Amino acid sequence: MENKEYTLSVFSENKVGLLNRVVSIFTRRYVNIESLNTSESSMTDVYRYTIVVTTTEEMVKKLCAQLEKQIEVLKAFYYENDEIVYQEIALYKVPTAVFLEGNHVEKLIRAHNARILDIEKEYIVLEKTGHKSETEALLRELEQIGIYEFVRSGRISITRPMEQLNNYLKTLEAHQNVN
Amino acid sequence: MKYYHKEETANGQAKSPVKTEYISGAEAVLKCLLAEGVDTIFGYPGGAIMPVYDALYDYQDQINHILPRHEQGAIHAAEGYARVTRQTGVCMATSGPGALNLATGIADAIMDSVPLVCITGQVFSHVLGSDAFQETDVIGCTNSISKWNCQITRPEQIPEAFAKAFYIANSGRPGPVVIDITKDAQNGKFDFSYQSTKYIRSYHPLPKPKKDAIQNAADLINAAKKPFILAGHGIQIAGAQEEFKTFVEKTGIPLGCTIHGLSSIPNSHPLHMGMLGMHGNYGPNIKTNECDVLIAIGMRFDDRVTGKLSEYATQAKVIHIEIDPSEINKNVHADVAVLADAKDALKALIPLVKKKSYPEWYAEFAACDKMEYEKVIQRDMQANAKNEMRMGQVVKEVSDQTKGQAVVVTDVGQHQMVAARYYNYLSTNQWVSSGGAGTMGYGLPAAFGAKYAQPEREVVCFVGDGGFQMTLQELGMCSQWNVGVKIVLLDNNYLGMVRQWQQLFFDRRYSSVELQNPDFLKIAEGFGVKGRHITDPKDLKEAVAEMLAFDGPYLLHVSVEKEENIFPMVPSGCSISDTRLE
Ligand SMILES: Cc1ncc(C[n+]2csc(CCOP(=O)(O)OP(=O)(O)O)c2C)c(N)n1
Ligand SMILES: [Mg+2]
Numbered sequence A: 001m002e003n004k005e006y007t008l009s010v011f012s013e014n015k016v017g018l019l020n021r022v023v024s025i026f027t028r029r030y031v032n033i034e035s036l037n038t039s040e041s042s043m044t045d046v047y048r049y050t051i052v053v054t055t056t057e058e059m060v061k062k063l064c065a066q067l068e069k070q071i072e073v074l075k076a077f078y079y080e081n082d083e084i085v086y087q088e089i090a091l092y093k094v095p096t097a098v099f100l101e102g103n104h105v106e107k108l109i110r111a112h113n114a115r116i117l118d119i120e121k122e123y124i125v126l127e128k129t130g131h132k133s134e135t136e137a138l139l140r141e142l143e144q145i146g147i148y149e150f151v152r153s154g155r156i157s158i159t160r161p162m163e164q165l166n167n168y169l170k171t172l173e174a175h176q177n178v179n
Numbered sequence B: 001m002k003y004y005h006k007e008e009t010a011n012g013q014a015k016s017p018v019k020t021e022y023i024s025g026a027e028a029v030l031k032c033l034l035a036e037g038v039d040t041i042f043g044y045p046g047g048a049i050m051p052v053y054d055a056l057y058d059y060q061d062q063i064n065h066i067l068p069r070h071e072q073g074a075i076h077a078a079e080g081y082a083r084v085t086r087q088t089g090v091c092m093a094t095s096g097p098g099a100l101n102l103a104t105g106i107a108d109a110i111m112d113s114v115p116l117v118c119i120t121g122q123v124f125s126h127v128l129g130s131d132a133f134q135e136t137d138v139i140g141c142t143n144s145i146s147k148w149n150c151q152i153t154r155p156e157q158i159p160e161a162f163a164k165a166f167y168i169a170n171s172g173r174p175g176p177v178v179i180d181i182t183k184d185a186q187n188g189k190f191d192f193s194y195q196s197t198k199y200i201r202s203y204h205p206l207p208k209p210k211k212d213a214i215q216n217a218a219d220l221i222n223a224a225k226k227p228f229i230l231a232g233h234g235i236q237i238a239g240a241q242e243e244f245k246t247f248v249e250k251t252g253i254p255l256g257c258t259i260h261g262l263s264s265i266p267n268s269h270p271l272h273m274g275m276l277g278m279h280g281n282y283g284p285n286i287k288t289n290e291c292d293v294l295i296a297i298g299m300r301f302d303d304r305v306t307g308k309l310s311e312y313a314t315q316a317k318v319i320h321i322e323i324d325p326s327e328i329n330k331n332v333h334a335d336v337a338v339l340a341d342a343k344d345a346l347k348a349l350i351p352l353v354k355k356k357s358y359p360e361w362y363a364e365f366a367a368c369d370k371m372e373y374e375k376v377i378q379r380d381m382q383a384n385a386k387n388e389m390r391m392g393q394v395v396k397e398v399s400d401q402t403k404g405q406a407v408v409v410t411d412v413g414q415h416q417m418v419a420a421r422y423y424n425y426l427s428t429n430q431w432v433s434s435g436g437a438g439t440m441g442y443g444l445p446a447a448f449g450a451k452y453a454q455p456e457r458e459v460v461c462f463v464g465d466g467g468f469q470m471t472l473q474e475l476g477m478c479s480q481w482n483v484g485v486k487i488v489l490l491d492n493n494y495l496g497m498v499r500q501w502q503q504l505f506f507d508r509r510y511s512s513v514e515l516q517n518p519d520f521l522k523i524a525e526g527f528g529v530k531g532r533h534i535t536d537p538k539d540l541k542e543a544v545a546e547m548l549a550f551d552g553p554y555l556l557h558v559s560v561e562k563e564e565n566i567f568p569m570v571p572s573g574c575s576i577s578d579t580r581l582e
Helices: A018-028 A057-069 A096-100 A104-112 A132-145 A164-178 B025-035 B047-059 B071-085 B097-111 B138-145 B155-169 B183-187 B211-223 B241-251 B282-288 B342-352 B359-380 B391-401 B414-422 B443-453 B465-480 B496-505 B520-526 B537-549
Strands: A004-013 A035-040 A046-055 A073-080 A084-095 A115-119 A123-130 A149-152 A156-159 B002-005 B018-024 B040-043 B064-066 B089-093 B116-122 B148-152 B176-182 B189-192 B227-231 B255-257 B272-275 B293-297 B317-322 B336-339 B407-410 B459-464 B486-491 B530-534 B554-559
Touching (some): A004 A018, A004 A057, A073 A164, A084 A096, A084 A132, A123 A132, B018 B025, B040 B443, B047 B176, B047 B183, B071 B089, B071 B097, B097 B116, B097 B138, B097 B176, B116 B155, B116 B183, B148 B155, B155 B176, B211 B293, B211 B336, B227 B241, B255 B282, B272 B282, B272 B359, B293 B342, B391 B486, B391 B537, B407 B414, B407 B443, B414 B486, B465 B486, B465 B520, B530 B537
Parallel strands (some): B040 B064, B116 B176, B148 B176, B227 B255, B227 B293, B293 B317
Antiparallel strands (some): A004 A046, A004 A073, A084 A123, A084 A156
């Protein structure tokens, strides 16, 4: 089976220490986590992990099963890239001096659809959102004129199919009322 | 101080009053245990758990506390207790080294699906993370070996944590849970009330079998020509022995047991073809690769069962009945997956399956049995040319004299395989052994727990000379509580199982497997445990009788052949079709 990039969306209760369990499911199976983001979801009390891995579909199914086995995990979904809309954000700190030399930088900003967040005497902070290849491309160009610092966030994603979890939770709650 | 606390609901109506008591967290722990029907704790005190021990002083009339000689003894005893009763075992330890001494047992319990609640003391919450005396990150350390764990830093968290813990430990696929309680949470007082739970939003342990899956399974079964059943631990965990027997008899399908499936149906049943796995019986292993439909019930296709996966049952359609969704398609692809516990699944299946019989297919198993008998069993049942006893012979004698009714507890090694192979299991819930983890040192304390839980049953513990020395200090526990475990020490003066591998796969390069053993009888005597040593096969019968007749713990030290090998054997990494008989 071939390796592919998969994005996992994991929904869980908010519990201290759960992240540790989540991560060890990957490390135990020698699967590298390429990016990880956690945040609250649209539902209060429900947390959402977005995890990117490159592995086989067989492995990603097993990972989801192991994730769902964790008591506080509500549901784990996995997606291929064409099933999601996803973004990352990158910040770049570059010397102010090079900015002042001609309109080279301005062109760069326009071409990459980046924006300036902060201007100081010594440095300027740029922000760009996009896929990894896009934030990477800007980085390569800025590197040529000098860069102090660079950071990229984990991936966040929204599924193209309508969100399945809301429905899932509703059935759970209906189930509870029956019990 | 007792008072009533009234809760108002949203619409202003008073709910039924919840009775609360203002008590310490430590006392609350005991009240939670009592509310869950716990009568025994296996534990070891220390600084961070002292408030609970102090509270225990006033509860001695309601709850038994067993003091082992090492925390590992406590947790294996709790496992033994849980294995025979199928109720949650409870163990307790202090922080740091105490908690870590439980770790082996926690890992053991998750592998073998044993329900445990493990309570550990923790340093004061204000010093957490400061490397305080005897502080270890118990939650971090137990994440990957527990079904669930949680840390409690305030007394008010105690009731809910315990309610969840008991529900989680013994529902769905059972397993160990860990509750780590800081000392200030034990000391603090609060309004205690307890309500057990059977609902956690994110946890759905008992899936109902799906109708179409059941129908598909029944269709496969009804059309099969050479079907075969793999019976796992899940049958006894679900209490599905009756349903299983009905299913087997109606379908007429022969079965093999995994090691933990032993005693899910009596060995004497004509459709019971023996044990699966690396040292299982010849027929069940060979025929797994010849059947057309494989029905796996409550088992997880462990590598010790499957051998080389890519050559495992590739010809068969597989029906996997299993309660843990993560086991489906983990190792072996399921053509039909029935996600349910064994009892519900079998109940649903029984009316849909046809009454059948497969005489020619049975005859194939019988032919395998004949080969195994001639090449292996016959030999294992008698002393060698030097008149040294063989392990199989000893196990057979114990089996005969206990009429196949004893609870058999083992340690890990060759003697374990022999006990699995040659004891004639005629009762149920009578196999207590460390399978998934293979934890040496498990035997004696687990036997204590089993016997303590069910004193009316005969409990025989087969141990090797190596593993016995890992936890033999628990003779002290047997003696202190006068728990009549019958220990049969099968002494080959070797770490036999490792020696066997060195002989077969490492050119007889015996590397660190020979032991200088102590005088085991003197050790037993030192603990106040009676014993006897035999070397001559002519003494075997009478010595076993003497052991069984003795009221109290007893050590029968049997010197056996030193370089005995266990066969049949599926060498690791080989296909089960390549099972070796010699
Ligand atoms: C704690 C632990 N350490 C090491 C092993 C590896 N091991 C498996 S069987 C075995 C030998 C056991 O020797 P003994 O208790 O004398 O039993 P025998 O095989 O001789 O019957 C060893 C060392 C293990 N299973 N558990
Ligand atoms: Mg030995």
